[in-house]
Amino acid sequence: MIDYQSITKNLGDIQVISEDKKVKHLSQDYFHFSPILVEKLADKKGDLVVVPTCEEEVLKVARMCVENRIPITVRGAGTGNYGQCIPLRGGIILDMSQMRGIKRIEAGVAVVEAGVKMGILEKEARKKGWELRMFPSTYKIATLGGFIAGGSGGIGSINYGQLRDRGNVHRVKVVTLEKEPRTIHLIGDQTQQVNHAYGTNGIMTEIEIPLAPANNWVDIIVLFDDFMTAVKFGQELADSDGIVKRLISIHAHPIPTYFPSLTSYIPEGKHCAFLLIAENCVLPLQELVKQWGGEISYLHSNDEEKGVNLIEFTWNHTTLHARNIDNNITYLQTFFWNLEQVEKMYHHFGDEVMLHLEFLRVKGRAIPAGLQLVRYTTEDRLNEIIRYHEENGATIANPHTYILEEGGRKQIDIEQLKFKQMVDPFGLMNPGKMKAWELSQHKSP
Ligand SMILES: Cc1cc2nc3c(=O)[nH]c(=O)nc-3n(C[C@H](O)[C@H](O)[C@H](O)COP(=O)(O)OP(=O)(O)OC[C@H]3O[C@@H](n4cnc5c(N)ncnc54)[C@H](O)[C@@H]3O)c2cc1C
The missing domain is CATH 3.30.465.10 (Uridine Diphospho-n-acetylenolpyruvylglucosamine Reductase; domain 3)
Structure with missing residues (x-):
């Protein structure tokens, strides 16, 4: 049995949080994106939170943990999705948020x-x-x-x-x-x-x-009537070396309906691309949009005030917005190695697996990575969906495990x-x- 009162005393001036409610809060992350992890992790909690302000203090905590064989789980901001910073075996939560120099x-x-x-x-x-x-x-x-x-x-x-x-x-x-x-x-x-x-x-x-x-980035929304056209546009933009970009995020209808603050830019039924494009590359981007029959509905320089921060609708923020409206939605993380795989999944699953893609570079080649939104029913069905993707050549990075x-x-x-x-x-x-x-x-x- 570890005596946390004496541990606290020995930590001297180092900030410690022992109030149960706060410790519980600081023991969690965004694991609740996964219904499977909720079952496994909801009751897990550390015993004490320690908040060092410098390396010397980290070393002191480390010594204390070794001497007393106390488990230690490091915490940044606790925004991870897989229960990464949730302590499975209690102990000290080391909150690094004050080491921010x-x-x-x-x-x-x-x-x-x-x-x-x-x-x-x-x-x-x-x-x-x-x-x-x-x-x-x-x-x-x-x-x-x-x-x-x-x-x-x-x-x-x-x-x-x-x-x-x-x-x-x-x-x-x-x-x-x-x-x-x-x-x-x-x-x-x-x-x-x-x-x-x-x-x-x-x-x-x-x-x-x-x-x-540094570049001056412009936030851009492009609308498409057809999802696969949006995907092909995304791939061509990703492969267009002369157009400098930071983000290519593609969303199949009905995902945009989970973004109520963007409804004035995305009419019902449309698929869309969210882009960050260098200011001096907007002209060639406009030409590419025209080539693919898209329509720019929003274009805003980051330097101007009061624009929409499109970043916060992409990557796993897409899932966050969807879950704010329907918390039965969960997600997958997928590497699609070609657009045929994307098209097959799009038609096979329909609205059960809503396609959200982020283009990224893997070994020099731009590919679409899926952060698909899944209407969750059972664990068996989720595993079936994962298997079907894998059988069709896509690679799933399973977000429903903390291992x-x-x-x-x-x-x-x-x-x-x-x-x-x-x-x-x-x-x-x-x-x-x-x-x-x-x-x-x-x-x-
Ligand atoms: C809405 C949403 C969107 C997200 N989007 C993305 C995304 O675009 N890309 C992406 O990669 N991830 C994304 N994530 C996951 C997460 O936000 C990021 O990985 C983020 O960088 C984690 O940082 P954090 O400080 O919150 O880490 P935490 O969640 O606190 O910790 C993450 C892991 O790092 C360990 N750790 C923390 N600090 C240290 C340290 N100093 N030394 C050793 N270990 C440490 C923890 O023990 C834990 O295992 C998203 C999550 C949410 C909820």
Whole structure:
């Protein structure tokens, strides 16, 4: 039995939250997007939340956890979707939100504390002529540490691929949970040890990422009468190297009906594309829209005030809006390797699986990734839908599991396991999430 009162006392000046309601709140994320995860995770909760403000304090907490064998689950902003930061075995929630310093932005590189919000970093980078290479649609509140440990890609992935692609993370400073906790630097490929590891492999305290030259982006909505025409337009725009873009998001009817604030721009029955296009590329974009028989219903420069922030209708924000109206809706994450696969699923499932696509670059090639909205009935039916996609050659990154290896990666990562054996020999970090570790300890995940 762990005595959290004495732990709190020993933590001295470090902020601690023990009020039950607050601890419960800070133990959760957006797992409720999945009815399957709700069943498994709704009652899970940490015992104490600790809020460090600097690396020294993180090291102190790490020492305390090792000495007392307390599980520790790191939390950024808690916007993850798979219960990634929900503690399965209680213990300490390490809330990184106060470690938000921006140490340096220069020469196309940012060095920051892991708890910095990406929206703030983007704003600061833009002041110096740079911008983030990629960020999730939750960028206003999500932390960079949480994105690297739990996210995959987002706005900008049409140019830079996914977080896991070599070059998108330069360096990470990590606090270990060894017998004597210490900080280590992971450089270049070494950062893969903590990239998308759900905080099972050390506590990131400082991160260095490359930036992109800043552009003036224009938010654009394009309407189409036919869904597959919208998809083909999206593919041609993705492949048009002369048109600089940051976002190509395609939505089949009736998805736009879940966006009540956009009804004046999207008439009933239309399919649409949400785009971020560089200001100096609007003319060629207009020509491409004309070629595909689309109609621009909204065009607004980000520099002007009071525009619609289209980003917050894309990626998993699409699901958020749909669930605000019908919380029986859940979603899937899919890589479609060609447009025939998209067309087949569109006709096969009809309104049961509503197609929402985000174009991104995979190994240099632009493909549509699905974040389809699914009208949920049963777990069996959901699995049937997943199977049908896989039988037809699409790849599903299952968002209905909290197990690291059962989501996007689908395989045990030996390098991550070896790294965990070194930095977390007592298995204290986010226990129960890394299958490879649990199996190596003869436990079922
Ligand atoms: C509406 C909505 C839209 C979304 N859109 C996108 C999207 O476009 N792209 C995308 O990739 N994701 C998306 N997500 C998922 C999520 O918002 C992002 O992955 C986000 O970057 C997570 O950041 P966070 O700070 O909230 O992390 P959290 O949810 O707090 O944590 C995520 C994981 O990272 C670990 N972690 C956090 N900080 C650290 C650290 N310092 N060191 C080690 N481990 C750490 C946690 O333990 C947890 O396992 C979306 C989610 C929602 C609800």
